[in-house]
Amino acid sequence: MFQDRYPLAFKLYPYEKSKDQDASDAVRHPVVIVGGGPIGLGTALDLGRQGIPALVLDDHEGVGIGSRAICFAKRTLEIADRYGCGEAMLEKGVVWNVGKVFQDDRQVYEFNLLPETGHRNPAFINLQQPYFEKFIFQSICAEKEKGAPIEVRGKNRVEAVETKNDHVVLTVMTPDGPYTVEADWLISCDGASSPIRGMLDLGFDGRVFQDSFLIADIKMKSNDFPTERWFWFDPYFKSGASTLLHKQPDDIWRVDFQIGWDVDRDEEMKEENIRKRLDAMLGDDVEYDIVWSSIYTFQCRRMKRFRHDRVFFAGDAAHQVSPFGARGANSGFQDVDNLGWKLGLVVTGKAPESLLDTYNEERVYGADENILNSTRSTDFITPKSKVSRSFRDAVLKLAEKHAFARPLVNSGRLSVPCTYDHSSLNGPDKLPGAPAVSRVGAPCPDAPLGDGFLLDKLGDEFVVLAIDTAVPDEIEIEGIPVRGISIKTTDDPSNGLVERYLGSEKQGVYLIRPDQHVAARERTYHPDALRAAVLKACGKE
């Protein structure tokens, strides 16, 4: 029997028998991705757009129900823009900027993310995860129409994995029975409880947090609730040690109650008991329907390494964080962005295999940053000792009156993209008057340009960006294409380009990686310096 583990929100890729199942010898694929969640589908899309054949094996036929990751950061939307699905996400999503923090019945303070102007995307949108995945899948379908070699096989469950010298062998169960398939490279995007990680007997160490959270997605019958993030420490309505209220599309609000470790899950999940908590919070006269609920616990942990020879781990399979800060799916999407171009260059023989170790280097660095931040948030929200609670309460009390204490209030440090400050791929940073925001290792900040935005002009390949100077349009360095783009700061009357890329410099030349991170920057274009920087960024030196 092939039993679903969860019901589907959207059936996207119904099972079809593949000809691999009838082949007498196992068919070899360049890249097999296990898991059809946002990370698996995103990776397939990235590779497929480069013309690299990508096969996704998922044990379901689409997207599971439940809003789950609801908070998507600007960097994620920028990556999605590159993949052709950012606009659909932005259109469906709820844009929010204001957050309010309460303790008991008092407002401690209010913040506004006050997004800088001159970016295509807002700081955050809220969007149910099933929509996020569906939009990625729609992009996959659109790319396939244009010839991208992507295949997604539903009800294909990996039962065994065997690693060989130069490939991986998978045993896959289907409704028609098992078959064997081979992969030059395997990417495991099969979630926090990754079966692949288990089959390879690889560790997943970190800190367990002994607390559980009850999520309820509720559809309000009136629309009086704000498009803001409201967070309570020790709320007066006693429905949880902390509580979060946040708006999603379709008039649905997410409520998270922190309910403690020793809870009877079945009892807590009964609708009448969920309603008791909600009614205490909302008041008896607010009408709503509960559309989804769940209880979750979490850990902050990661694998020691995200690359094991021919096998990569990405997203929750590689690292797991607490939900405070929206660092789960957003960091997973940065994994996708990081691995895609590197694997593309290696599969096509343009870069050495050692480039793939820098996926491990850079994304472990990113995971550690996320784990640090989310652990700190968790410790603030759920103090582990009497003195820790005293300081926490002191901060909240002082924050009501004194601005200095507000930066110490930690109800989640919202996801910002990782800057790979010490990456072995980084080239020289020889533009001393330019700002830190676009330093070598940083993701390129967006800026207005003509009728559009700078990031739209960058793309899936290396770019050498000349600002108020000129570079050749097409350069090729050892088979690696580098596109030259020359722009003028006069094309941005808002001055954002100058503020974000030049500072006090008169001109600048940036080498930008396919994932839009800065690889090197200098004042002027020197062919030899560019060549050295490109080779370094491809792991060729």
Next chain:
Amino acid sequence: MAHLITEPNMPAPDDFYADLIAAHTGLSDDESEAFNARLILVLANHIGNQTILREALEASK
């Protein structure tokens, strides 16, 4: 004349807070209280300005 700074003044507040909590790791409640008392005295000496210290006492009420 110098006054108590009540605007944010720490470049990395999360780092400080994490160090502060970590300094109490393994201490009993009494030991933590004693540690905090010493910490206040150490910081007060560093500030060394009675006007500011009085303002700090007032701000903490």
